Structure formats: structure tokens, C-alpha cells
Amino acid sequence: MIDRSEVLHIARLARLSLEETEIEAITAELSSILDHVDQISSLDLEGVEPTAHSVAQSGALRPDVPVESLGKDAVLSQAPATDGSGFEVPSPGGGS
Amino acid sequence: MSSDLTTLSASAASAKVKSGEVDAHELFEQWRERSRLDDLNALSWSADSVPAEIHTGGPLGGVPLGVKDLFCTEGVPSQSGSKILEGYLPPYSATVVDALAAAGAPLLAKTHQDEFAMGSSNENCAFGAVINPWDRGRVPGGSSGGSAAAVAAGLVPWALGTDTGGSIRQPAALCGVVGLKPTYGSVSRYGMIAFASSLDQAGPITNSVADAALLYSQMTGRDVHDSTSVDHPDPVSEVPAADLTGVRIGVPTELSGEGIESGVLDAFNASLELAKSLGATVEPCHLPHAPHALSAYYLIAPAECSSNLARFDGVRYGLRVDPGEGLDAMYGATRSQGFGPEVRRRIMLGTYALSSGYYDAYYGRAQRVRTLISQDFDTAFESFDVIATPTSPCVAFELGSKTDDPLSMYLSDFCTVPMSLAGIPAISIPNGLSEGLPVGLQLVGPAFSENRILGIAASLEAAIGFDGSAARL
């Protein structure tokens, strides 16, 4: 159903680093779940529209009126690393 | 020492505060003391002191509230049961939490849950599993297990939960309390840490239908911060027990036979007989696509969660694990160590379902199945006022008994998922015991029929006469 290389590709897309020991287990788990959910492939869905939301059909728009932003202290207070003005992140180019 | 106010129902306490008979601060203080008794790991936080100001003038009369961990509460830990948000203090509160505080339900405690609301047992909580007050070897259900256990054990007078595929109704059933999953859109999702945005809905978990109606009455309304929210066309106020004479109850054969434990089924059938004796008609009905609901759900919900949880990246808040090898390595390490196994599994599943080449087969098809499920309900409601099913196919199971098999755990949501996909309201009320453990009865109505299903639930509740006092700590 899903193989090791697909699992690695998906993990990469989702930014999850998998331990070598986990890969086999998660491949098996995903396969068994996909096996089950694949039963919907037997349904005839010809002409059936997808439903993204069940109730409201179109959303109200927001008037273009500014509101107060958060204070900088509140913005930075939960950050793992800051330089006092912004959020510090490791270099995007670093490592590989 | 004044009398024990915590034995009063939330509605009764609210009435007494409003009439001046009970002091709201005294009420809060007594509940604060009660919340300290938690030995179920139900609460993740409780108030240090009584708030200086309690809006006793509001409709809720100052009765304090337990709130599921995933609601953002300004300055109070809001962790969604995850290590990646351990100790996270939001700078704002969820709309519904603010609305309830303004209506007179001040924040008393936060309750534990499955991580990011993914689970049916509460064993996926990063801060330890919650224990069922009916049997300490068993799960309380999930993902709002902390709220259900806390209400059942009398640690909080009432609580907020959230339901994505059954996360209010199933733990309510397993803990012997009332849980209402409202019509999608009737309650703002702003400030609820999202699991699956098109399904998540907040609702009350309470000791009685009257309490649920009272709490829900103050939760609804369009919120400018949530464009999927709408004004309730038939807002709930006081809900009198409905006269069941002539009420047409449909029982979907697909959700009330195979796969349901016999004790649960016996209790279910007994309550249907009760309903008949009260004048209702009970007939089988069909939801032909309901058996596919679980499959559609386990594609749609993981797909949305894989995207909703992308924001947990170790940059602005929460955990960061940095191996010092650049941005991507930081992302990978943070997310692998910050998320538990079930969350990672669903992120993987959802990423796969959306990925290039698979979208149409998985996510796209699932959204079409959803259409069919909604149409099934529409058809059924042409002939029936309300649909009844068991809430959970089983009673509370033993801790650890399903953790090794994700798929068997997913099957716990069998009876609750179709309503989530259709966005329609459903309530679970205590329906007696099976082998000493609570069983739930689910009543389902069309969109915005909360008044109707609450009324019918209140009548059946009175007829069933469930006694939950054994769970009280």
C-alpha cells in the first residue's frame, strides 16, 4: 500500500525526522489504516460534489478597519529564541 | 463552615447566585477546593485564587467552568495535551471562553485531553492518561476525557469540550455525563487550538441536559473572528422537557447492530422501549453511507491536521529542539520530539492523503463521501424528528488495551463520526450501566435543531433516571 520510500518522502514533507527503528512500524501502521480507509474506493462517486463545509456556504467578509496589534513583549514572550526584536531561527542554509 | 455548594447542579447553583442566596465568590472558592481533590489527572491547571470580579449578573450566575486544555486562555497554560506546547501561555483567550466568562462562568480549571484532540481514550495526553472515575483501571474516553472525568467526579460543575469525530459524546458516554456536540458553525472556533477545522466544534459537558442547555445558550453566535461561524437561527434558552407523544425516532440499522457490545445494545433497546412508552414512535431507518464515514473521517481529519499542525515549528512558541544543523534539522527534531506517536501518525496519514498523486483518490473522494453522508441524514430527517444510536459501541475500556492497535481505537468513533461529517447536532446522555460502567445514548437532529434534541433528551433523561453519584470523588 505505502512503501518505505514513500514514508520517507512524506516524513520529509511533514518535517518529521523518523528514527531508523520507527520507519518499519509506521509503514505497517499506515498501510493497515490505508487498507481500511481504501474501502471508499469501491463507492460510485460519479457526479457527487465534494463537501468542504457542511453548514454555511459562503463566508462573510471582514470590513477593512484596523484593530490594535499585540504588544511586542507579548509577541516575543513565548519564543524559544529571540534577539529582543525578532524570532531567532537557525540559518535556512545551514546543515543539509 | 457554610453548606457544601458543590453538591448543587450548575443550574441550581446559578439560580441561587442570581437570587442572592449564594455568594459567587464563596461558590468559586468551594469549587476551587474541590478541584484540588483531582487524583484522576483530569485537570491540567486550576485557579490559584478566586477572581476579583465574577459576572454574577450574567445568565450563568457565576458558576465556575472547567475548560479543555486546547482552548486558549490568556496567561493560563493552553497546551492541547502536547509536549510541543508545554507551559504555553497564550496572549489571548478563545471567543467562547471570553463569552462564557462574560455570561458569568469564570475559569476554574483546564482539563487534560488527548494530544491535539486526537484520540478516544485520553491515553495520548503528553501529561499522562486521565483515569475514569467509575473504574480507575479504565479510560475516560477521549479526547475531552479530562472534562468528562472532571464533571463526573464533581471536580468542576460543568465543562467545555470539543468534538471533531466524537470527542465530546464518547467520553461523556464513558463517564456517565451529558455531552452536546452542536451544529458546526454555531459556536466560534476562534482560540480553539485546531485539530480538523471543518469538523471541530466546542460544546458543553455537564451533569444534566438542563445544565448543557444553559451553558450552550451562552456559547452560540456569529463571531467576527471565525468566518465559518453563523448566528443560530433558533437560539437555545431554557429547554423544557419535550412531550414525546408522536415524536418519530429513527434508529439507523447501520449504527445499532454489528460491532456494538451486547450490554450497550441492551441498554439502548431498553431506552427505546421507554421512549415508546412515552408516546414516541421508534422505527428503523437507513444511513447507507454511514459505514464509510469512518474511512472518510480518517482521511479528512488527518489531512486538515497535517496542515493545522504545521505551525508548531519551534519558532514563535513552544518546544524547540535544535541539533545545530540548520533550520530543517530544527524543524524535524522539534516536531518529532514534540509530537506524540498518534499525532505523528495522523500527520503522516494526512500528508499522504494530500500529496501529489493521491489527493483525488483520498482527500477528494473523502469529501465526496461526506456529501453522501449528509444526504443520507437529509433523507432520514424527512421521515424522523430525531435519530437515536448508542454513543459508543463499548463501555470504558481498560487502560492500555487498545493503544497498540490504532485502527481498533479508531473504531470507537464508529457511531459519532457520521454526524461530525454532516455538521449536525448530537447529544449523548447517560443511558444506565452495563457491567457497572456507564453507557451513552446518542440523539441526533438536523442542523440547528438543538432546542428539539435537548428537549427530547431532557424527557428521556428524566425517564431513564441515571444516578451518577458513584463517580463523585
Place this chain on the structure above:
Amino acid sequence: MTEFEAVIGLEIHVQLATQTKMFCGCKPVFGEDPNTRTCPTCLGLPGALPVINEAAVDFGMRLGLALGCSLAERSIFHRKNYFYADSPKGYQISQYDEPLCSEGELAGVRINRVHLEDDAAKLVHTSETGRIHGAESSVVDFNRAGTPLAEIVTEPDLRSAAQAREWLQLLRTTVKALNISDVNMEEGSLRCDANISVRPVGQKELATKTELKNMNSFRFVEKGIEAEIERQRILLESGGTVVQETLHFDPRTGSLTALRSKEEAHDYRYFPDPDLLPVSVDSEMVERARAALPELPAARAVRYAETYGFEQELSERLGFEADLGDLFEAVLEIRGKASDPRLAATWVSGEVFSRVEQDAGSAIEASTLAELLELLEGERITTAAARQVLDRVLAEGGSPADIVASEGLEKVGGGDALAAAVEIAIAAHPEAAAKVTAGEHKALGSRRWWRGAQRNPCSPWRRVGFITWLNNPQRQRFHSQRRWSLC
């Protein structure tokens, strides 16, 4: 030898100048302290939700209408999932297969679509070089995150770098005329990426394309595309094949570097944003957007050329700069049929424009300019005097006629008029006249005086110098050399 032709399509991002961001109420103001224009929504905090800004939808519709697009009655916002430090939510909210506007055309280039999306945050690299590679760490400022963007995607209808640049300039003036964006490339409110491929002339199918990013001026757009066409041509001529990749153009060195290799090709996992419902556009909204459309630059330029017989350059100058066009037309309106449109056009596009650059409309009233041109056209002042008056008006305000009168700028022809003018000058500047009488006037004939007078022709020295000059036997020659005015 095979002849090659380039096939170019552009993707243009325009920051919309709304009062608030695309999905939250923060003000998208730039140059503020980092992270002071943010809220739970644009920071991607847990639990926060987006709500669509109605003005952004309105601006998007105006843009679509201006580009001849059809507007979708129902359009959908998708999530484009990718991880990067500039992405607060781990996805961008953008439109995918049901955009707001589709299938338009501007100056012969087909528009595939115009859609709305939110902008990313700003990443500041802290390494010494300021470049991504080798940076120790970076700092993220979320002020820009969530700013509304309209993305315009063209069909691959452009055939050269110069044509791409010219077309992009027309697009810029068109967007500017709509008054929905600052459209400033240097400041990033107008950003352009190019998809470029090269194929043998006569080949119908499109060849493998590359995507060129980071061209932050019109000049670099042309240079970058030119460089990439050249690279592909050389590659193909030497028997190589073009690899689909994203390239970064370094304007300093003119070099092209691959941003990411193809193995890392993104899988954006687009799906409808479950936090948002479809946008419904009703006829009332469309009519409102249509009513807000000005005459568009290309149409205006054509009208000027046809109505007044102006050459292309003059027509486009006035047509493409809405402020100038407006000023020109207002002046004509005031002056009426008798006046010379070309005089007004050259003054607006020349004298006025060069003095106030992009800001012409706000700097001078049409009535003021009309008054000045009337004086000039009636030959009551010289062109040089008119320039002086324009300088005065721009610096201090006031009426041209009053300035001409009070400063004695009226054109004089010699004889009695000249003598009278000198009398006025002496009366107006008695101190300077006294110095001249006392013999200091010799110094006034020096080069230094002349330079000073040029810098400030209306100074007392200039006037008194004039008296000196009256005594100069060479004055008749000087007079014939330049048209002068009396200060």
C-alpha cells in the same frame, strides 16, 4: 545554425494598499519596529483564524477588471503547504484552481489569472555577508506577514527581455492608476518572477522552463531575463538540456544560481482552507469595483495621441502617469479651446514633472498652472520667467499673476518700458542701488556676480547688476543672445 526564440511568462506579486492585512486587522505598515504589527492570526498562533478582508477582494476585482479578466462568482482560498521560517502557519493561504479573476489581456499579453494570497514574513539574515549561505542564524520579523497580495500570472506570450520589461512597466502604471498599490519594485510592493524557456524558431511546443526570481528593479528584470535566455541558448547550442529549476539572479555579478535542486521539488499539497468558506461575489460588488475603475493608462495614451496628435512618447508620459494626465486635462479644461494643448502637455510632462518627479498632482493646482500658461501663451512673460514663477509657486505658493506683478517679471521690450523697469528695481532695492552709486558696481560685473545671479536670479544683486549692465556697451549683443527677464 538553428535560430532560437525565447518564451517568457511573468508572475507578478502586487502588495495591495489596504488598511489592514489580508486575514487580520493589523495595519500593514512598513519600516516599523519589528514584530509590532502582528496579532494571533498573522503570527500563526495556536487557535487563531483568518477572516477575509473585503477591501482586498474589492482591489483584486478592480485589478481583474482592469486586465480584462472575468470575475468568478465563487472563488476559493486554498492552503499551499510548505515549511520555511518566513511562513508563520506552515502554509500560505492562496487561491488555486478557483481564483478570483481569470482569462484577461493587457497589451497583447494574455493574463491567465489574478488571485489573492497573504504575504510571508521577512527573514533577516545575520551573517556578515547578508547572504543565506553561511549565515549563523536569522531573525524573523512578522510585520509583513499577512499583507494582501494580488498575484498576476501571464501566459507565456512575451518574446524578449526588453519586451518583458516594457510590458511590466505598463502593468505597473495600470496598477498605479487603479490606486490599489504603491507598486514600488525597490520596496517590494511590486515583485516579478519570470518563467523562461528557449526553443527553436518554428517549434510550437514549449520547451523546459526555468523560474527566475529576485529581480527587484525594471532594469534587473531585463538584465536577468536576458542572462537566462543567453544561458539557455548557449546550453542548447552546445547540445545540452535545460533542467527545470528555480534560479536567483544576482544583479551585482549578473550571475544565476539555482535556489534548490529538482529532487527537492515542492509538493504543496493544496487543499481548500477549511477555516474559510468560498468567497461569493455578487453583482453589487462587481459594479462597485467597476465604478472605481479610472480610465486605464493604455487607453488614455491612445486617446491623447488621437485627440491631440501627440507623438507616442508624450502621449504615454501623460497617459501612464495618472497624476500628470489629470493635471494636463484639468489645465486644458480651465483654459478652454483657445489654448494650445501641446504647450500644456509639454509643460506638465516636462517642467512640472522634472520639478516634482512623481508627485505632480499634489504639488501644483491646475488653476495655478493654467494661469501661468496663460501668461506665457499671451507672451506676457518669457519662458525663463515662467520657469522662475513655477519655482516660486512650488516653493511658496501664490498666484503666478501676482508674482509676475510684484516681482516685475513682465516681459519688456526696451526703451521707456526698460527705463521704467529700472526705476522700479531701484525703488524696490534702495540699498543695492546706493552701493552701485557709491562705486561698488564694478565688482558686480565679475563672473562671481553672474554665477550668483544665475543661482538666484531674483535677488537684489541681480536687479542692481542689471543697472550696471545697462551701462555696459556690450548689452545689445547680450540682449540678442538670450531672452531675459527683468527681476
